[in-house]
Amino acid sequence: MSRSAHPAGPRHADVLTEGHYSAPPTDLNALDPKVWSRTVTRTPDGQVTVGGIEVARLAEEFGTPAYFLDEADFRARCQAWRDAFGPDADVFYAGKAFLSRAVVRWLHEEGLNLDVCSAGELTTALDAGMPAERIALHGNNKTPEEIERAVAAGVGHIVLDSFQEIVRVAHIADRLGKRQRVQIRVTVGVEAHTHEFIATAHEDQKFGIALAGGEAAEAVRRALKLDGLELVGIHSHIGSQIFDTAGFEVAARRVVALLAEIRDEHGVELPEIDLGGGLGIAYTSDDDPAEPHDIANSLREIVTRECAASKLRTPRISVEPGRAIVGPTAFTLYEVGTIKPLEGLRTYVSVDGGMSDNIRTALYDAEYSVALVSRSSDAEPMLVRVVGKHCESGDIVVRDAFLPADLAPGDLIAVPATGAYCRSMASNYNHALRPPVVAVKDGAGRVIVRRETEEDLLRLDVG
Numbered sequence: 001m002s003r004s005a006h007p008a009g010p011r012h013a014d015v016l017t018e019g020h021y022s023a024p025p026t027d028l029n030a031l032d033p034k035v036w037s038r039t040v041t042r043t044p045d046g047q048v049t050v051g052g053i054e055v056a057r058l059a060e061e062f063g064t065p066a067y068f069l070d071e072a073d074f075r076a077r078c079q080a081w082r083d084a085f086g087p088d089a090d091v092f093y094a095g096k097a098f099l100s101r102a103v104v105r106w107l108h109e110e111g112l113n114l115d116v117c118s119a120g121e122l123t124t125a126l127d128a129g130m131p132a133e134r135i136a137l138h139g140n141n142k143t144p145e146e147i148e149r150a151v152a153a154g155v156g157h158i159v160l161d162s163f164q165e166i167v168r169v170a171h172i173a174d175r176l177g178k179r180q181r182v183q184i185r186v187t188v189g190v191e192a193h194t195h196e197f198i199a200t201a202h203e204d205q206k207f208g209i210a211l212a213g214g215e216a217a218e219a220v221r222r223a224l225k226l227d228g229l230e231l232v233g234i235h236s237h238i239g240s241q242i243f244d245t246a247g248f249e250v251a252a253r254r255v256v257a258l259l260a261e262i263r264d265e266h267g268v269e270l271p272e273i274d275l276g277g278g279l280g281i282a283y284t285s286d287d288d289p290a291e292p293h294d295i296a297n298s299l300r301e302i303v304t305r306e307c308a309a310s311k312l313r314t315p316r317i318s319v320e321p322g323r324a325i326v327g328p329t330a331f332t333l334y335e336v337g338t339i340k341p342l343e344g345l346r347t348y349v350s351v352d353g354g355m356s357d358n359i360r361t362a363l364y365d366a367e368y369s370v371a372l373v374s375r376s377s378d379a380e381p382m383l384v385r386v387v388g389k390h391c392e393s394g395d396i397v398v399r400d401a402f403l404p405a406d407l408a409p410g411d412l413i414a415v416p417a418t419g420a421y422c423r424s425m426a427s428n429y430n431h432a433l434r435p436p437v438v439a440v441k442d443g444a445g446r447v448i449v450r451r452e453t454e455e456d457l458l459r460l461d462v463g
């Protein structure tokens with residue numbers, strides 16, 4: 001993740017050993033379109049609007065903290081991915097980034113498919129009307145019940161993640177009198193340049209079957225022998241929040257090499273390859289993510305070239321972006337509470353949410369941006385740490401950022417690029433009530449996931 005040092009350094013810079021912060025931006029009122037969703041603007045009177053509505057009005061109507069999701073931006077990103085890959089490829093949105101019934105309907109309307117990784121995600125997808133054949137089931141430890149529900153529903157394919165699962169899925173399909181389309185997930189041995197918790201293609205981790213040592217080839221041998229399975233492809237997912245696209249290219253080459261080996265050994269040309277998700281997004285102005293059409297062009301070119309060299313028919317390519325679609329489309333709106341200046345260090349700005357609505361900073365040391373959105377300000381920049389209201393000092397939302405020095409309790413601040421892995425990883429820590437997700441479009445907000453209530457908490461507490 002990007003990181004640059006403050007050239008001058010604040011006072012007592014020796015205490016700030018981490019160097020997470022960038023130089024103060026020249027204009028604290030500016031909203032960098034790289035990190036804000038596309039309908040976000042600041043009006044001449046200083047208010048920030050999204051989907052044509054002022055955030056202060058949204059706060060009044062829906063409360064804070066809350067996630068505001070720019071529906072037009074979500075749909076535009078779906079279209080960009082679909083157009084980049086074209087009719088000969090499939091885009092599966094990774095539901096783990098954020099899933100709700102409204103999102104499923106948008107995906108359906110925009111012609112995307114859906115990757116689910118649990119019974120809960122599968123239920124949401126089916127309930128919202130996603131056709132089963134456009135759903136893929138993932139997971140390193142799918143339960144027999146999850147497999148059975150997916151096979152019975154008729155999902156498009158299941159991605160097999162282990163030798164045991166090959167047999168499990170085959171037995172369940174046999175019992176249900178079905179032949180299940182499957183892909184085999186391989187680990188291609190690429191070290192993706194991202195946080196170690198979200199890198200998945202090196203060998204020492206729990207996902208997939210290694211290409212190295214012939215394990216993946218053995219998995220293919222076994223899958224091809226089982227009547228309950230129709231092996232249609234090979235799957236690779238190298239990790240998440242990746243900027244350097246070289247890893248995807250190496251993965252594509254290695255997967256095509258396996259297809260050639262399979263053809264040579266079994267006389268079978270598998271018709272599909274899936275290269276997973278993982279494309280990074282801009283959380284701060286320092287991040288420069290690749291565009292969908294660039295990644296599509298380079299993957300298509302590599303696969304076509306490698307297949308031609310091995311005299312293979314070019315398989316149908318699929319990808320599974322999650323973060324790159326939903327991440328940039330939402331921001332979290334907070335109300336400023338306590339402001340605590342620590343002389344010579346920085347100012348702690350407490351908001352009405354925290355690690356319960358965004359665990360990514362604590363978990364991955366993730367970086368975020370923040371802006372004052374209920375008004376503009378010409379005050380001097382002040383180095384702040386935006387923290388939550390939870391009972392631990394690691395409860396940090398934005399580690400180092402600049403906000404205007406006249407910031408006051410009651411101001412609204414927003415953290416952009418929180419559409420992915422924030423609501424979906426939210427918790428009830430300290431009995432916090434998980435915030436709503438409000439879709440904003442054409443001058444109106446619509447709750448698509450409602451705010452939790454104390455009744456919700458008590459309903460689960462049956463002791």
Ligand code: LLP
Nearest residue numbers: 094237240241277278279320321322323421
């Ligand atoms: N496909 C598979 C098989 C995956 O495991 C994932 C993410 C994706 C696609 C989507 O990856 P994306 O395009 O969203 O990067 N909680 C972490 C990210 C975990 C990603 C898990 N798998 C975070 O907040 O950064």
